[in-house]
Amino acid sequence: MQQSPDQIRRAYRQMRLIREFEERLHIENPKGEIAGFTHLYSGQEAIAVGVCETLGDNDYIISTHRGHGHCLAKGCDPRDMMHEIYGRADGLCKGRGGSMHIADLTKGMLGANGIVGAGQPIAVGAAVACKARKDGSISVSFTGDGASNQGTVFEAMNMAVVLKLPKLFVFEDNGYSEHTGSSYGIGGDLKTRIEGFGIPVWEADGFDYFSVYEATEKAGAHARAGKGPSAILATATRYFGHFEGDPQNYRAKDEVQNFRDTVDALKQIREKVTGAGIFTNEELDAIDAEVLALIDDCVESARSGPTPDADVLMSDVYIDY
Amino acid sequence: MTVMTMRDALNEALFEEMERDDKVIVMGEDVSGGAGGTSGSRDAAGGVFGVTKGLLPKFGEDRVIDTPISESAIVGLANGAALAGMRPVAELMFADFVGVAFDQIFNQMAKFRYMFGGKAKTPVVLRMAMGAGMNAAAQHSQTIYPILSAIPGLKVCVPSCPADAKGLLKQAIRDDDPVIFFEHKALYARKGEVPEGEYLTPFGEAALLREGRDVTVVALARMVTFATKAVDKLAEEGITCDLIDLRTTSPLDEDTVLESLSQTGRLVVVDESNPMCSIASEIAGLAATRGFADLVAPVQKVTAPHTPVPFARELERMYVPSPAQIEAAIRATLRDG
Numbered sequence: 280m281q282q283s284p285d286q287i288r289r290a291y292r293q294m295r296l297i298r299e300f301e302e303r304l305h306i307e308n309p310k311g312e313i314a315g316f317t318h319l320y321s322g323q324e325a326i327a328v329g330v331c332e333t334l335g336d337n338d339y340i341i342s343t344h345r346g347h348g349h350c351l352a353k354g355c356d357p358r359d360m361m362h363e364i365y366g367r368a369d370g371l372c373k374g375r376g377g378s379m380h381i382a383d384l385t386k387g388m389l390g391a392n393g394i395v396g397a398g399q400p401i402a403v404g405a406a407v408a409c410k411a412r413k414d415g416s417i418s419v420s421f422t423g424d425g426a427s428n429q430g431t432v433f434e435a436m437n438m439a440v441v442l443k444l445p446k447l448f449v450f451e452d453n454g455y456s457e458h459t460g461s462s463y464g465i466g467g468d469l470k471t472r473i474e475g476f477g478i479p480v481w482e483a484d485g486f487d488y489f490s491v492y493e494a495t496e497k498a499g500a501h502a503r504a505g506k507g508p509s510a511i512l513a514t515a516t517r518y519f520g521h522f523e524g525d526p527q528n529y530r531a532k533d534e535v536q537n538f539r540d541t542v543d544a545l546k547q548i549r550e551k552v553t554g555a556g557i558f559t560n561e562e563l564d565a566i567d568a569e570v571l572a573l574i575d576d577c578v579e580s581a582r583s584g585p586t587p588d589a590d591v592l593m594s595d596v597y598i599d600y
Numbered sequence: 601m602t603v604m605t606m607r608d609a610l611n612e613a614l615f616e617e618m619e620r621d622d623k624v625i626v627m628g629e630d631v632s633g634g635a636g637g638t639s640g641s642r643d644a645a646g647g648v649f650g651v652t653k654g655l656l657p658k659f660g661e662d663r664v665i666d667t668p669i670s671e672s673a674i675v676g677l678a679n680g681a682a683l684a685g686m687r688p689v690a691e692l693m694f695a696d697f698v699g700v701a702f703d704q705i706f707n708q709m710a711k712f713r714y715m716f717g718g719k720a721k722t723p724v725v726l727r728m729a730m731g732a733g734m735n736a737a738a739q740h741s742q743t744i745y746p747i748l749s750a751i752p753g754l755k756v757c758v759p760s761c762p763a764d765a766k767g768l769l770k771q772a773i774r775d776d777d778p779v780i781f782f783e784h785k786a787l788y789a790r791k792g793e794v795p796e797g798e799y800l801t802p803f804g805e806a807a808l809l810r811e812g813r814d815v816t817v818v819a820l821a822r823m824v825t826f827a828t829k830a831v832d833k834l835a836e837e838g839i840t841c842d843l844i845d846l847r848t849t850s851p852l853d854e855d856t857v858l859e860s861l862s863q864t865g866r867l868v869v870v871d872e873s874n875p876m877c878s879i880a881s882e883i884a885g886l887a888a889t890r891g892f893a894d895l896v897a898p899v900q901k902v903t904a905p906h907t908p909v910p911f912a913r914e915l916e917r918m919y920v921p922s923p924a925q926i927e928a929a930i931r932a933t934l935r936d937g
């Protein structure tokens with residue numbers, strides 16, 4: 280734990296923010312005000328935050344259909360995101376994209392994506408730009424265990440290797456690809472597969488912020504030193520269904536509770552930093568309370584946000600000159 | 601007749617055809633589900649829309665194949681299995697995912713027969729859920745049948761009701777050409793009467809759902825339900841329409857449309873797709889070429905706007921053609937001519 284108390288406070292708050300954002304959406308979703316598909320990131324917070332805390336504003340990330348955590352970790356505004364998820368005209372994407380398409384290019388956040396495996400080649404493209412800019416920036420893609428089987432991911436990895444790009448492939452194995460266990464869909468094993476590209480791969484405990492952060496620091500240093508792409512392989516779980524409303528027939532009943540009770544990311548970081556005397560429980564409780572109030576606020580304002588009109592429907596298909 | 605949902609009608613078609621012919625196999629992501637999960641239950645999904653539920657327990661893992669997320673390989677393996685004598689029914693889940701597998705569809709399955717001198721058969725059925733209505737936004741809501749209907753070698757089904765869904769799917773499975781089978785998401789739970797016993801719905805035969813003197817209304821898939829509302833409402837005022845459900849867009853039943861047009865002289869086409877190069881454009885083109893002499897008013901196209909499908913409820917509602925828009929179009933064609 281070489282991080283400064285400020286860094287740790289920030290990371291803890293980011294993880295708490297993602298957790299409360301998602302847990303709250305899980306409560307709000309059945310009320311019927313939120314439209315469309317919502318895929319929640321609860322359980323995987325340490326991965327998004329562990330990765331993004333090593334990144335700067337010049338660095339890029341690209342996300343997946345399960346994008347809220349990545350967006351928040353890269354600095355997207357929670358209120359603007361909540362308004363987007365509620366389909367508001369003042370949402371981050373004017374209510375056109377919703378949960379699955381949140382993006383904020385000003386934050387180097389190249390978007391959540393509804394097409395599994397679409398993001399990785401795009402992130403390779405951003406890495407081409409990073410390399411051209413010579414400013415030490417890097418590009419990061421997040422890839423689920425299920426997505427790792429998509430041909431586009433293989434192509435993207437090979438391309439990044441061939442072009443020796445500052446590209447980081449973060450694989451998040453959360454145990455499931457929709458209603459199927461990750462072991463079923465992945466032929467061979469993911470680590471060996473990645474190593475087949477001749478790039479370094481760092482394994483991380485996806486429930487442990489410090490583990491992910493340290494792995495990403497190494498991978499980032501590798502990329503920024505011009506040594507080419509590398510990968511992180513982080514294992515965690517998702518606490519909710521594939522999407523909100525998923526009955527989860529494929530999952531043992533007590534599976535999630537066991538994770539929550541034992542290795543939970545927020546529980547772990549709290550135990551570590553209070554144990555090391557960096558923060559007291561009271562100090563962390565105060566952060567929790569501040570985040571909870573913020574989420575209350577976001578939801579309240581999103582619920583009464585302005586609804587988009589025909590102008591929003593018809594504009595931005597092309598650039599207005 | 602039995603009343604059932606379109607989901608159940610499709611499921612019945614798959615059951616019947618798999619029972620009848622052991623060359624019929626089903627494949628796709630989570631077509632059964634649960635493999636590698638911790639509950640120990642297989643068939644935990646039965647397809648994300650539940651259409652393939654129960655197939656795995658009945659027909660086993662060799663005939664009901666859960667695949668990794670690899671659309672290009674899913675369609676490729678359906679193609680290869682078909683060339684080697686099987687009759688695969690592959691599911692792409694959302695029609696939008698065609699993008700990932702497009703080469704296997706338009707360069708491969710569609711062209712084998714022609715390119716290989718008429719010697720190849722590619723009896724693949726590619727099922728996919730399409731359409732707006734779930735606020736699933738731009739990458740999970742498209743109605744891309746115009747793109748696929750434009751490709752020589754593919755046949756394209758767009759059922760609007762449970763009976764046609766079942767009959768067309770059975771026909772598609774028995775057809776020796778590749779068939780793209782579109783299932784509108786908003787219709788899965790729609791109930792309708794389905795005939796008892798064995799029947800097939802032939803391709804290229806539109807259904808005449810309402811008969812009238814004044815206007816010919818052509819629709820497909822979910823738009824049939826909206827057009828029916830508009831047509832029935834106007835009937836109360838004494839404005840009567842022929843309502844034609846295309847059922848397949850390739851082959852396209854031009855004769856039924858032209859015959860009706862020759863009686864009414866007025867044409868409204870309702871299509872959930874974007875307007876450019878749409879089925880609405882195709883039917884309007886048909887009227888302008890082969891039906892020109894019969895037209896007494898400009899053809900009215902009722903389509904989605906030239907935009908991606910938006911997310912927010914209000915936006916999606918504006919995007920999808922409504923019964924009110926169809927009604928207005930019918931009135932306009934009567935006024936204009």
Ligand SMILES: Cc1ncc(C[n+]2csc(CCOP(=O)(O)OP(=O)(O)O)c2C)c(N)n1
Nearest residue numbers: 345393394395423424425426455456457697
């Ligand atoms: C091209 C494509 N195929 C299939 C889907 C449907 N789908 C959405 S998420 C998903 C599973 C993804 O699993 P994983 O990559 O492990 O991510 P997780 O959901 O676990 O975060 C599938 C099959 C899709 N959106 N896009």
Ligand SMILES: [Mg+2]
Nearest residue numbers: 423424455456
């Ligand atoms: Mg997963």
